[in-house]
Amino acid sequence: MVDLGLLSLRLALIGGLYAVLAAIYGAVARRPAYARSARQAAYAVHALVAVAALVLWRALVTRDFSLEYVASYASSTLSLPYRIAALWGGQAGSLLFWALILTTMSTVVHLQNRERNAALMPYVTATLMAIAAFFLGLLVFMTSPFERLPVPAAEGADLNPLLQNYWMLIHPPALYLGYVGCSVPFAFAIAALATGRLGDVWIRTTRRWTLFAWFFLTLGNMLGARWAYEELGWGGYWAWDPVENAAFMPWLSCTAFLHSVMIQEKKNMLKMWNMVLVLLTFCLTIFGTFLTRSGVVSSVHSFTQSGLGPFFVAFLLSVIAVVAGLVVWRRPLLRGENEIDSFLSREAAFLFNNLLLVGIAFATFWGTVFPVISEAVRGIKITVGPPFFNKVNAPLGLALLFMTGVGPVIAWRRASARNLRRSFAVPLGVGFATGAAIFASGWRNYYAVVCFSLAVFVLATIFMEFYRGTRARQALMGEPAPRALANLVGKNRRRYGGYVIHVGVVMVFVGVAASSAFRLEEQETIRKGDVVQVGAFTLTYQDIHFTEDAHYSSMLAEIAVAKNGAPVGTLFPEKRFYKKQQQPTTEVALRSTLAEDLYLVLGSYDDATGLMTMIVFVNPLVNWLWIGGLVMVLGTVIVMSPTAAEQRALAAALAVEERGLEAALR
Amino acid sequence: MKNATQTEIEEALTCQCGCGLTVHSCNHVQCPSGIPLKQEIATQLGEGKTRAEVLTYFATKYGEKILSAPTTTGFNLVAWVTPFAAVLAAGAVIVVVSRRWRRPPSAPPDSRPAPIDDARRARLEAELDRFDA
Numbered sequence A: 001m002v003d004l005g006l007l008s009l010r011l012a013l014i015g016g017l018y019a020v021l022a023a024i025y026g027a028v029a030r031r032p033a034y035a036r037s038a039r040q041a042a043y044a045v046h047a048l049v050a051v052a053a054l055v056l057w058r059a060l061v062t063r064d065f066s067l068e069y070v071a072s073y074a075s076s077t078l079s080l081p082y083r084i085a086a087l088w089g090g091q092a093g094s095l096l097f098w099a100l101i102l103t104t105m106s107t108v109v110h111l112q113n114r115e116r117n118a119a120l121m122p123y124v125t126a127t128l129m130a131i132a133a134f135f136l137g138l139l140v141f142m143t144s145p146f147e148r149l150p151v152p153a154a155e156g157a158d159l160n161p162l163l164q165n166y167w168m169l170i171h172p173p174a175l176y177l178g179y180v181g182c183s184v185p186f187a188f189a190i191a192a193l194a195t196g197r198l199g200d201v202w203i204r205t206t207r208r209w210t211l212f213a214w215f216f217l218t219l220g221n222m223l224g225a226r227w228a229y230e231e232l233g234w235g236g237y238w239a240w241d242p243v244e245n246a247a248f249m250p251w252l253s254c255t256a257f258l259h260s261v262m263i264q265e266k267k268n269m270l271k272m273w274n275m276v277l278v279l280l281t282f283c284l285t286i287f288g289t290f291l292t293r294s295g296v297v298s299s300v301h302s303f304t305q306s307g308l309g310p311f312f313v314a315f316l317l318s319v320i321a322v323v324a325g326l327v328v329w330r331r332p333l334l335r336g337e338n339e340i341d342s343f344l345s346r347e348a349a350f351l352f353n354n355l356l357l358v359g360i361a362f363a364t365f366w367g368t369v370f371p372v373i374s375e376a377v378r379g380i381k382i383t384v385g386p387p388f389f390n391k392v393n394a395p396l397g398l399a400l401l402f403m404t405g406v407g408p409v410i411a412w413r414r415a416s417a418r419n420l421r422r423s424f425a426v427p428l429g430v431g432f433a434t435g436a437a438i439f440a441s442g443w444r445n446y447y448a449v450v451c452f453s454l455a456v457f458v459l460a461t462i463f464m465e466f467y468r469g470t471r472a473r474q475a476l477m478g479e480p481a482p483r484a485l486a487n488l489v490g491k492n493r494r495r496y497g498g499y500v501i502h503v504g505v506v507m508v509f510v511g512v513a514a515s516s517a518f519r520l521e522e523q524e525t526i527r528k529g530d531v532v533q534v535g536a537f538t539l540t541y542q543d544i545h546f547t548e549d550a551h552y553s554s555m556l557a558e559i560a561v562a563k564n565g566a567p568v569g570t571l572f573p574e575k576r577f578y579k580k581q582q583q584p585t586t587e588v589a590l591r592s593t594l595a596e597d598l599y600l601v602l603g604s605y606d607d608a609t610g611l612m613t614m615i616v617f618v619n620p621l622v623n624w625l626w627i628g629g630l631v632m633v634l635g636t637v638i639v640m641s642p643t644a645a646e647q648r649a650l651a652a653a654l655a656v657e658e659r660g661l662e663a664a665l666r
Numbered sequence B: 001m002k003n004a005t006q007t008e009i010e011e012a013l014t015c016q017c018g019c020g021l022t023v024h025s026c027n028h029v030q031c032p033s034g035i036p037l038k039q040e041i042a043t044q045l046g047e048g049k050t051r052a053e054v055l056t057y058f059a060t061k062y063g064e065k066i067l068s069a070p071t072t073t074g075f076n077l078v079a080w081v082t083p084f085a086a087v088l089a090a091g092a093v094i095v096v097v098s099r100r101w102r103r104p105p106s107a108p109p110d111s112r113p114a115p116i117d118d119a120r121r122a123r124l125e126a127e128l129d130r131f132d133a
Helices: A002-028 A032-061 A068-073 A080-088 A091-112 A121-142 A167-181 A183-195 A200-231 A242-267 A271-294 A309-329 A346-378 A386-406 A417-440 A446-477 A481-491 A493-517 A623-640 A644-665 B004-012 B034-046 B051-062 B074-101 B118-132
Strands: A520-526 A531-534 A537-548 A552-563 A566-571 A574-578 A583-587 A589-592 A596-606 A611-620
Touching (some): A002 A091, A002 A121, A032 A068, A032 A080, A032 A121, A068 A091, A080 A091, A091 A167, A167 A183, A167 A242, A183 A200, A183 A271, A242 A346, A271 A346, A346 A386, A346 B074, A386 A446, A386 A493, A417 A446, A446 A493, A493 A611, A493 A623, A520 A531, A537 A596, A537 A611, A566 A589, B004 B034, B034 B051
Antiparallel strands (some): A520 A611, A531 A537, A552 A566, A552 A574, A589 A596
């Protein structure tokens, strides 16, 4: 069985390399038969990678400890869901998982474009297969998941206990789908550059793929934050760890692209800039993978030092070289009809939105790599931790929040005084009023005051859009309000779906600002019967319970919770001790409401003295962070759902392109 | 109950246990780094030192890498200044470039309808359909 996996990977590598060569030859020499053959090879590569993944999954599920990978990341007591998830729990397996997702997407892209984009597709095939070949090369030559142990292990070392959390089942796949999803727009961008077909088609063809990637990047980041919140037990959800940054940066540049591409579609502007953003997003996904696997920067997420770093650097540099060459070569074709009439216009607003998104991405990148720069320049290792990122990104983030309110409603070309008054007078009014009210009530955390005021401003602009649109439909079509609203959204999914996403963004900002500015925190060492008071909460330590099974032992403190004197329930913060890895984990106890989270951590317990250390956090409004994430995801679904008009626009653009292609070939 | 200065200093120092968090955030059981550091901060504050003095003490004793953010002196200023400088510079570029993109105000607006391509025609028809629906 294992040999089958090994063989599949080797054949897949050969197939991938063949597909790259055949596709490029087919395109350059105008021999469609070779392009078709490359496509078949891409299907075969997918099938072979799938076989390899199935073999590894089978080994994990059947606990085949003769394999080094299985012995390192599973154990006899590890439950089935985590044995399945162990495929992406270690270095080699996660590279295989990456290759599996990439080749699956390649197959979907090829099936979608069987009958269209004949000129672009060979280069798309070549690009996707070149990326796949890189990962397959690592799997075949550097870090095989099918390495056998000289003597089969009697027992596995087990999956890292921090990964034994249900988010492990969906957070990495979501993030990988996002990461790898960025490869598809990248492949089309390369194809557009290579063929010089830099018109509307590649942008329209990849729009849904970009949204798909963005959807999963958003989801992946959110789930990762939630995981940290529940599993790491320090009361927070985002520590600006290099690997968190690595997932955040492509999200930012992808977000910038999704915005600026609208300017290209509407005004044929910013062609060059959009191209740069697509390419940058892909490079950032590779950079992120490099960060996790190189050991260049220390991180809680780092896979053990693996020696793969130089390969990722080489790959990244060759990608950048190819991309830069293509862009310089095609520069004349990338000139758009750039025109800006006024800084008070939607075009300008989107430019500044892009500036801020890319600015935050740069600040994050800068902070992540600065320790390396410092060491190179001064020879002194320094740490760039959360305080740096919070201080630098907070003002940029607030400016971005402001633009979230301005961008979608300011007029194209030049906003008249009337347009500005109509769109912004009321929202600015309520925004300022909110700020003044909060300030008057005695809060002096300026960031939070500004953030809440801006949040109200943005929500007001969005509310007015929905209100006016609905009223207009009611008046024009005579529809009752609920149907008018449904039709308004249904017939303009991009626009109103976008607003829904923005509402989610506002919720995220509010959740982050409130929970970082107004968090309460208390650490107490107490005995049974003792009472701790934190904010409105009264916590009584009632008892401690011990449980044990083959996999881990556990202690749970029983804490009675009262709010403002009234009992609201019992919480059980837990400490586990995983036996195979000899490692403790905290399982926090949460009482989550829309107003605040009560977050209890069992710090330690001393049997001899009966003393228990408990850490208590009260995180106000933090739930809105997660709800906001869900709303963003919902909004993306609305934006992605196809409309007939959009299909027609793509079909028309394709028809023009195909006609041109036929003429060229004739 | 800790005082605010203690918490501030804990936030300004990085735990050395490998968790990547600040001393304040690290909650490892019997953390070999975080717990002694917290005690050391308390001792230093107990000697009547100010926040800045305590941080200097730690940077001298353990090396600069214990500080959770770069200092604001010397080469480390580059860390703080670069992101804002980059955003401002890029903003300036946007302003300059888009001024060049501005159409000359004297040119009369083109009143002839622009020739329409198929993609746009399809979109126009789709939008008209939608309007009729």
